Amino acid sequence: MAMQAExxxxxxxxxxxxxxxxxQDLRGDGEHYSAHIVSPSFKGLTRVQQHQMVYKALQGxxxxxxxxxxxxxxxxxx
Amino acid sequence: xxxxxFERIKKDISENDVVLFMKGTAAFPQCGFSAAVAQVLSQLxxxxxxxxxxxxxxxxxxxxxxxxxxxxxxxxxxxxFIGGCDIVREMFTTGELQDLLKDKGVPFKDAA
Numbered sequence: 001m002a003m004q005a006e007x008x009x010x011x012x013x014x015x016x017x018x019x020x021x022x023x024q025d026l027r028g029d030g031e032h033y034s035a036h037i038v039s040p041s042f043k044g045l046t047r048v049q050q051h052q053m054v055y056k057a058l059q060g061x062x063x064x065x066x067x068x069x070x071x072x073x074x075x076x077x078x
Numbered sequence: 079x080x081x082x083x084f085e086r087i088k089k090d091i092s093e094n095d096v097v098l099f100m101k102g103t104a105a106f107p108q109c110g111f112s113a114a115v116a117q118v119l120s121q122l123x124x125x126x127x128x129x130x131x132x133x134x135x136x137x138x139x140x141x142x143x144x145x146x147x148x149x150x151x152x153x154x155x156x157x158x159f160i161g162g163c164d165i166v167r168e169m170f171t172t173g174e175l176q177d178l179l180k181d182k183g184v185p186f187k188d189a190a
Contacts, residue, residue: 047165048147055148063148068111071164 003030003066008058015057017041026070034070043075083140091154095184096126099141100151104128111163112151118170119153123187124179156182 005023012021012035019039026032035054042050050073055062062069091097096119102108104116104126119126131138131150142148145159153160155178160166169175179186 047168048159048161051161051165052146060148063142072168 003061005033008033008035008066008069011059011061012037012054012057015059016053020076026068031066032068033066034072036072036074038074038076040076042073047073083136084144086137087141087144090127090129091157094127095156095182096124097129097154098126098151099129099131099137099154101130101132103130108132109150111149114163115151115153115166118166118175122170122176122179124184155179155184 005025009021009023013019016037016039018041019037022036024034026034037054042053045053051071054071054073058066058069098104098112098115098119100107100109100112100116102112104120107113107116116128129137131141138150141150141152145152147159147162149162152162153166160175160178161169166175169178176186176188
């Protein structure tokens with residue numbers, strides 16, 4: 001079962017404080033997306049930890065319903 | 079049951095400098111993301127052990143529990159979890175992967 005882009009964005013926003021989320025549907029099949037997440041809460045974390053925060057926000061959907069979500073994380077420029 | 083799997087994973091990542099838990103093998107990857115990471119490593123001339131999680135369902139789940147990381151592939155360098163496809167590709171593009179290999183004393187051929 002595919003997921004909608006907005007659902008993914010909403011889940012990430014509610015799971016990660018003050019996150020700006022941009023989602024791209026890579027193939028229009030509802031299963032292959034890329035997401036760029038910018039949030040000050042990533043500050044000081046390794047990339048692995050930042051991505052784990054995103055996966056946690058997605059409440060276990062990643063690797064299951066959501067087959068492919070390419071993630072890019074960054075901290076807002078000061 | 080879980081610690082047997084964790085012990086096997088720990089053994090693999092301690093006995094080999096670079097380990098890639100992937101779908102398929104280096105020669106015959108069976109998933110685009112696994113193929114992408116294997117390709118980055120071969121482009122850098124890095125020797126690595128490929129572990130085909132499709133051949134062993136317990137490893138396929140065990141590795142995700144081991145790192146609290148929900149997807150495959152997963153790359154380890156000198157026993158440290160580096161990341162999945164997104165992170166490895168990003169680090170390769172920025173040159174951080176090459177720096178990490180240098181720091182950890184893992185031989186590779188720098189295209190630069």
